[in-house]
Amino acid sequence: MELRQFWNILRRRWPLVLLPALIVLGLGLATYRPAPPSYNAGVRFIVGQPPGAAAAESDEQRYYNWLASEYIVNGLTDWVRGLRFAEAVVARVEADQGVRLDPHAIQGGLAADNARSVLTISLTGGDPETVRQGLNGVIAVLTEDNAAALPQLGGQTAVLTQLDEPVVNPLPAGIRNQLDLPLRLALGLLAGAGLALLAHYLDPAVRDRAEAERAGLPILAEIPREKKNKSTDYTDFTDGKINL
Known part of the structure; x- marks a missing residue:
């Protein structure tokens, strides 16, 4: 699997990626106690x-x-x-x-x-x-x-x-105490990325042409995504008139 495919999967399932990190952050803030002197x-x-x-x-x-x-x-x-x-x-x-x-x-x-x-x-x-x-x-x-x-x-x-x-x-407070929560958040993000990849693996839906071809399905036609065009309306002030 290419890196672009990984990125597309993580971007499509970003709530799953952030969910474990948010849980870790919430529990860390709720249970935070400053290190004893x-x-x-x-x-x-x-x-x-x-x-x-x-x-x-x-x-x-x-x-x-x-x-x-x-x-x-x-x-x-x-x-x-x-x-x-x-x-x-x-x-x-x-x-x-x-x-x-x-x-x-x-x-x-x-x-x-x-x-x-x-x-x-x-x-x-x-x-x-x-x-x-x-x-x-x-x-x-x-x-x-x-x-x-x-x-x-x-x-x-x-x-x-x-x-x-x-x-x-x-x-002074040890560096271990300072890095404890950031390291937990990083592990939470890694767990979320693994959860997103697992959800993609278990999802039977076909989302693009490459997935259909890998599944051995014949491609009859492909409907491209609709792209938003910039507005071509303009305002003309020539000759003191306004033309739309």
């Missing part, structure tokens, strides 16, 4: 261990200190992503601030990344105060209770230097 705060740490006595005299010792710092960052990143870390944060917040948080919400909102000896932590949530309390708990657990997560240090606590203070900021 979300907030995020983050903090960066540089991680290391106190140098040994020979570090000041040995370049090799300093190199191994930096290398150990990178391994420590990797281990802390994996620890932060686990549920046990989130449970430790919840317990710390409850003990220090008297607030009970959901450990699964803390784990779902936490994000950790590392580059060399720098560890980046961020927490996302739907309430700015909860984000602030949760991130304070994260900082406390991460800096004070990390010895149990790093048995390679032999019970020593890894030294984390906080590089910046966390600031809670609102997050």
Whole structure:
């Protein structure tokens, strides 16, 4: 089937094409709810261990200190992503601030990344105060209770230097929420086009010569469509007279 035939079918049955999209639009407007606000705060740490006595005299010792710092960052990143870390944060917040948080919400909102000896932590949530309390708990657990997560240090606590203070900021609405209704409308139009093609396929009527020829029917005559001619009436103002 040529593209022109597709276009003629869709133009002839345009109500069917628009019907699903109009239904989707109506339901989308009736059930529309703005996306709930979300907030995020983050903090960066540089991680290391106190140098040994020979570090000041040995370049090799300093190199191994930096290398150990990178391994420590990797281990802390994996620890932060686990549920046990989130449970430790919840317990710390409850003990220090008297607030009970959901450990699964803390784990779902936490994000950790590392580059060399720098560890980046961020927490996302739907309430700015909860984000602030949760991130304070994260900082406390991460800096004070990390010895149990790093048995390679032999019970020593890894030294984390906080590089910046966390600031809670609102997050803009995601692009997914903005494109949700337009994508549904596009799918509705595609469904309408399929519905129009199906209706054409099931319609037994013959609408043009090509369809009759494909059906094997002999063509005796063809009556062309009536075309509207432009009006030939005119007004003549010659010699001061009006002739119609």
